[in-house]
Amino acid sequence: MQLKQHRKMMLAITISYTLLILYFLFFAFGRLDRAGHTTEYTFMFVPDDFFRVPSLSDLLHPTVMDAVGIGNIAAFIPFGILIPLLYRTRFVRFMALFILSILVLETTQALTFLGSFDMNDVIQNASGAAIGFGAYKLGFRTNNDWRNIAAAGIASVFLMLGVWGVFGMASQVFTKEMGPFVAINDWNDSSGSPSAGTKLYRFKIGGQDVEPQYNVYSAEGKSKETYTYTLGSKKELYLFLNYGIPDQKDGHGSIRVTVDGHEFLSVTAEAGRHEADMSFIFLPQANELAITIEGNVTLWDVGFKEMVYTWN
Incomplete structure (x- = not known):
């Protein structure tokens, strides 16, 4: 009985968080107002600047785009924890289904004029989910829920810093500048x-x-x-x-x-x-x-x- 209640609570949290993310993807930031003035579809299959994430120096004077770069990763970390808690799944299968879902959402954003299809968003969202899955594997190892949540939270922070560093190096390698x-x-x-x-x-x-x-x-x-x-x-x-x-x-x-x-x-x-x-x-x-x-x-x-x- 306790296990069923635990699962129902996880399912309710997952549904609520999914609805919150869908709201930000389709309705927040004045998207409905802009959609009425947009007449062209926007598909960006190659990011303008590879793996947009702010550097440490950028955080001294953060901009809206800096927040978006971090948020695109951090906002999807919970899915990597919640989904494995609800359903037994392997990493490859989880990531394949998650990336397919993000591709559908990005395409829907572009076709409804409520946003654009941006491959950089797909990469960042998937990276967040992968961080969450890694945090789940590292954190949920005991029967104590609070201890597991704390361990997963700490693991998420360290994995996020690691991905941030990798993205920063990739940005240095693949970003173009004037010669x-x-x-x-x-x-x-x-x-x-x-x-x-x-x-x-x-x-x-x-x-x-x-x-x-x-x-x-x-x-x-x-x-x-x-x-x-x-x-x-x-x-x-x-x-x-x-x-x-x-x-x-x-x-x-x-x-x-x-x-x-x-x-x-x-x-x-x-x-x-x-x-x-x-x-x-x-x-x-x-x-x-x-x-x-x-x-x-x-x-x-x-x-x-x-x-x-x-x-x-």
Whole structure:
């Protein structure tokens, strides 16, 4: 009789906690209001930043996303304890069914516009359940319920810290960051010849001296000049360029940047403005780059920073 009452209590706790989690997954944080203004499904099969968890330094000034990163793991630890208490199951079977359930919930979130399908959430939720299962195996070894609960709680903390450390190392290995600046004149133009128009010289814009460090581009007395480069199908680049009309030149000019036939930038500069501008453009992929200069606009220090893994 006592065993049946114990099982009923565990079942009631499990159902109540499941309903609480479902509430946060589908209705909390203003999801219903946002769903009415969403028209596109969001599926993120590859996380933007691998295993989002805050570092120890981040916790000194925690953000909402830091709380989400920890909560996505910690909130699912109880399932790894409660489910084995209710049903005898092996770790592999438990994790397979749990991951399948999370995939269904994530897909439902995306299809109902009440959230998004985020593979990073699946990884973190499953990690929480795995921590809970490990805590159950380590903690529930006696006939004393309170002692078992305390042991499982302590085990959960230590396992959570271990997973946190592993995720932190994985994030360092698999997260991308900007690589070093590479000047455009380090490439040949589309004909295979060394790039032209890169002779350095000083000039003034708005009375301020400008000293280019890498290259200078202009129409060289023509009405229009186009510089074309083959980059070799590089991916995830940031193109940086500075532009303006030098003080000693009148009139106006424009710049147009196209990549593989698609226009990414088109700006007009006026001589009267007399101040330098800096732009950067994200290019998801780039094979052929063309920069067209018209009028008296001068470009300088044009180059790329490529997104690379830290181990590169």
